[in-house]
Amino acid sequence: xxxxxxxxxxxxxxxxHISSFNLDIDDNVISVGDIRSDDEDDMVVKTDSEKIEWLAxxxxxxxxxxxxxxxxxxxxxxxxxxxxxxxxxxxTSQQIDAMIQEADANTEASPSSTQxxxxxxxxxxxxxxxxxxxxxxxxxxxxxxxxxPQATSRDNPQGSSHGANxxxxxxxxxxxxxEESFTLKVMSWNxxxxxxxxxxxxxxxxxxxxxxxxxxxxxxxEVVSDHKSYLEESLGRNYKICWGQASSxxxxxxxVEKDADFDYHSCNVIPFPITSMGRHLIHVTCQRGQRVxxxxxxxxxxxxxxxxxxxxxxxxxxxxxAHQDPYDVVIFGGDTNLRESDxxxxxxxxxxxxCAGGCDPANQYTWxxxxxxxxxxxxxxxxxxxxxxxxxxxxxxxxxxNVIGKExxxxxxxxxxxxxxxxxxxxxx
Numbered sequence: 001x002x003x004x005x006x007x008x009x010x011x012x013x014x015x016x017h018i019s020s021f022n023l024d025i026d027d028n029v030i031s032v033g034d035i036r037s038d039d040e041d042d043m044v045v046k047t048d049s050e051k052i053e054w055l056a057x058x059x060x061x062x063x064x065x066x067x068x069x070x071x072x073x074x075x076x077x078x079x080x081x082x083x084x085x086x087x088x089x090x091x092t093s094q095q096i097d098a099m100i101q102e103a104d105a106n107t108e109a110s111p112s113s114t115q116x117x118x119x120x121x122x123x124x125x126x127x128x129x130x131x132x133x134x135x136x137x138x139x140x141x142x143x144x145x146x147x148x149p150q151a152t153s154r155d156n157p158q159g160s161s162h163g164a165n166x167x168x169x170x171x172x173x174x175x176x177x178x179e180e181s182f183t184l185k186v187m188s189w190n191x192x193x194x195x196x197x198x199x200x201x202x203x204x205x206x207x208x209x210x211x212x213x214x215x216x217x218x219x220x221x222e223v224v225s226d227h228k229s230y231l232e233e234s235l236g237r238n239y240k241i242c243w244g245q246a247s248s249x250x251x252x253x254x255x256v257e258k259d260a261d262f263d264y265h266s267c268n269v270i271p272f273p274i275t276s277m278g279r280h281l282i283h284v285t286c287q288r289g290q291r292v293x294x295x296x297x298x299x300x301x302x303x304x305x306x307x308x309x310x311x312x313x314x315x316x317x318x319x320x321x322a323h324q325d326p327y328d329v330v331i332f333g334g335d336t337n338l339r340e341s342d343x344x345x346x347x348x349x350x351x352x353x354x355c356a357g358g359c360d361p362a363n364q365y366t367w368x369x370x371x372x373x374x375x376x377x378x379x380x381x382x383x384x385x386x387x388x389x390x391x392x393x394x395x396x397x398x399x400x401x402n403v404i405g406k407e408x409x410x411x412x413x414x415x416x417x418x419x420x421x422x423x424x425x426x427x428x429x
Contacts, residue, residue: 001223007158013070015190022329022400029044033268040274047248048070048075051070051077052067053071054068055080055084056082057403060085061084064200064230064233065084065230068200068204068412069081069201071426075267078251107353115412119388127261130387131348136218138383143397156188157380159289165307165365177276182261182368182428183425183426183427184216184217184427185215185423185425186216186217186295186333187209187217187218187219187333187423188221188334188387188421189206189220189221189417189419189422190220190225190299190386190406190417190419191206191220191221191222191417191419192222192228192374192417192418193222193249193315194224195375198409198411198414199226201411201412201414202409203227203230205405205406206417207230207235208400208406208417209405210235211235214269216257217259218254218258219254220255220403221252221298221299221335222250223252223253225249228243231255238257238259239256240257241253241254241255242256242267243269243283244269249278252282252297252298252299252334253282254284254297258281261288262286262287262293263286263287264286265286266285268285270283270320275309275313276301277306277315279298279301280298281316281320282296282297283295291328292327292328292329293328293330294324295417296317296321296331296334297332298334299335299337300313300334300338304341305416307339310338311343314338317332318346318347321350322349322350322391327393327394328393329390329426329428330391330393331388331389331390331392332390333388333389334386335385335386335388335419336385336386337385337402338385339383346389347389349392350391350392351392352389353387353388353424354384354387354388354401354422355397357398357424360401362403363402364382365383365399365420366383366384366403366420366421367383367385367420368383370382374415386422388401388424389424390426392426396426396429397426397427398425399425399426399427400423400425402422403421403423404420404423405419405420406419406420417418
């Protein structure tokens, strides 16, 4: 690979199919110019449309992600690559700082060398090529396609290797065993589609969490119409997507993984008769083997003064859960907006997943303005708005409950949402 710069020409050796591109170095920031490929078309990237196409193909992302990253980097491909990688992996600011410090420590012996900065540093899966110039070491990024995570990541929502399932999966021919025992992972997240601040990057991060954690079922709230095409493009191949009330400016969504051996039966959208905010309930029915599964989500009435509507709505949810066949698995997840002052009588047969997980304070609050400043509110509030409830049934045991989405996005200095997401894992015999 040959890289032409104002300060000279450096040769880089790589097995990448990218043959050459021009770089300008200004104040230790690398700017990518024309990119040439060894492919048959020998494409030269010049227009924004071509840059978007190149980013989508090379990074393994959608055109929507590529377009968003390019706009947020003012057309600079290097910065766009950096944004795409960080959004995909949700690398924290502390991790980036540690990487930069380590890189700087390795170049202290040569003060004139080009230091690695946030704008052009990224760890694998990008190939990092280094070349020596009269100005010092230059770092060039060549993106690699990011493969979909392996299914073993389901067992470890926090990303730690502790407790991860590293055994070889059993062949799918053992149908009886698959029907008798399996692990079910359920995620719920209010994605805050109503706030325009960093909305595209934040929603990309939500989708990245879904891809990385591989839940079987996903409940989303506050999804807006602008999200629909991106959800279908990025997750439609792997998930059955069930949309909520289309007439509302924001709505709920249920995603059921197609590879989870579920036979999809139906999706019912039930508007609440008492609501001033267009709130509704989604009820999705599936079957796996001889067992029927009911997955429900809703975004209950918001704000303290709407407690009566909210209490009515959660009672309707509990009633619908309780009326299913006793052998069926029934799980609800959503933004309940419930407060301690809300008086709700929960049936004894329905369990709060956070309570079943031991009432861990670290996983208690899902709307916490003492940490999450996305909305720039002037007050401190800690609420357990987002919850997962399940009806007790034979062979159904919850094994873990965790809060997710606490990693701030460096590209926009925001969290993926003003809510944390929640993930519950069940063992089903």
